Amino acid sequence: MRGFSYLEGVSTLRLDPGRCNGCGLCEQVCPHDVFSVSGGKAAVVDRDRCMECGACAMNCRPAAISVTPGVGCATAIIGGWISGAKPSCGCA
C-alpha cells in the first residue's frame, strides 16, 4: 500500500502487551502490516495504517487486541446518522 495513507491518529486499535501470547496471528491476518511479532510479543508498528477491519481482534485468542470495526463508507455513515443505527453498507 505504498503511496496510500489516510488520516492520522484516528484508529481505535489498542494492543495490551500483557495479554499477548505471541501466537503471531495478528501479523498474519493484517492486510496492512500493522503488527510485528518478535521475542514472543506482538507490537503495533504503525497504528495509522490500520483500517479497522477487525481481523486481528477477531483472531486474538487471549483478547489482547481491541478495535472498533466497521465500514469506512461515507454513504453508510450518513445512513447511520439518519437512522441512528450502526453504519452498514448496501452490499448485503
Add this chain to the structure above:
Amino acid sequence: MRWGIGRGSWRVAPGLYCVGEAGPGSPVLVTANCKMSFDALRRELDGVDAWILVLDTAGVNVWCAAGKGTFGTGELVRRVRAARLERLVSHRRLVLPQLGAPGVAAHRVREECGFTVTYGPVRAKDVLRFMENGMKAEPGMRAVTFTAMERLSLAPVELVGSLKPLAWASAALFLLGGIGPGIFSPGNAWHRGAGAVAVCVAGILGGAALTPLLLPWLPGRAFSAKGALVGAVVAGAFLAADGTSTGAIPGVATTLAVSGISSFVAMNFTGATPFTSPSGVEKEMRRAIPLQAASAVLAAALWIGEAFIR
C-alpha cells in the same frame, strides 16, 4: 458485473465442490458464494486436486462478507458439518482467504468443529504458491494493493450508483432553471437546466472517475479535499470549453458546484478503498459535509440569482 448490473444474482450454490480428482488428502479451500470470488479461486486451481467449501454470503465477496460476519465462524462451522468434512478428508485443515479473517475466529472454529484454520494469501492467484511453500505466505502475499487498474475498475459501479440521485437532481434543476424575471420560462428551463445538469455530470465524473484514478498523486489525505481539487480543475476546463457561461457569477457558481459535487462523490469512494478506516471517514465527513453543502447552496443561489440580473 463491474457495472453493478445484476450483481446480487450472480451467486454460486453454497456447499462443497470437487476440483480435479480431490481425495482424502486434498486441501480444503474456503471461499464465499460470490461468483467473482469463486471463479477467481477456481481459475487458479487448474490441474490441482482440491476441495472448495463455499459459504453462503448472499453473493457478497469474502472481505465485505467477513466485515458483516456472513463469512463468519458460525457459517463456516455449519458448512463443515453439513458437508461431513471430517469423514471426507483425513487431515483437519481449512485454508481460508486472508481477507476472511475479520469474520472468522480461527480458535473458535477449532473448538467447535476440530478443524484448524490456516489463513492463505490475500489474492487467489497466490494460493498455489502458498500451498507449494508448505502453507507459508511470501512477502507481499499478505498485503492488499490498490493499483490504478484496481481503482479504475471501481469507477463503473460508482457512476451507475450516481444515476438515481442525478435523475432527481436533474428534474429539480430543470424546474429551477426556468425561474427568472418572467416567473417561469420553459425555454430557460430547458437551456439553463441542461447547463446545470452538465455541471453535475462534470462533478460526478471528477469525483467518481478522475479522483480514484489520480488518488496517490493528489495532495492531502482527505478524499473530500482531493475531490474538491479535481473538481476545481474540471470546472476550469468546463468553463474554458463552454464559451456561453462566461462572466464572474457563472464562473464562480460552476466552480463551487463542480468542486462541491466532486468532493462529495470522492468522499463516498472511501468505502470502496482498502485502506480507509471508519473512524477516519467519520472525522473527515464531519468537517467536509458542511463545506460541501455550503458550496452547493451558494452555487445554486448564484445560479438562480443570475437569471434576474441578465
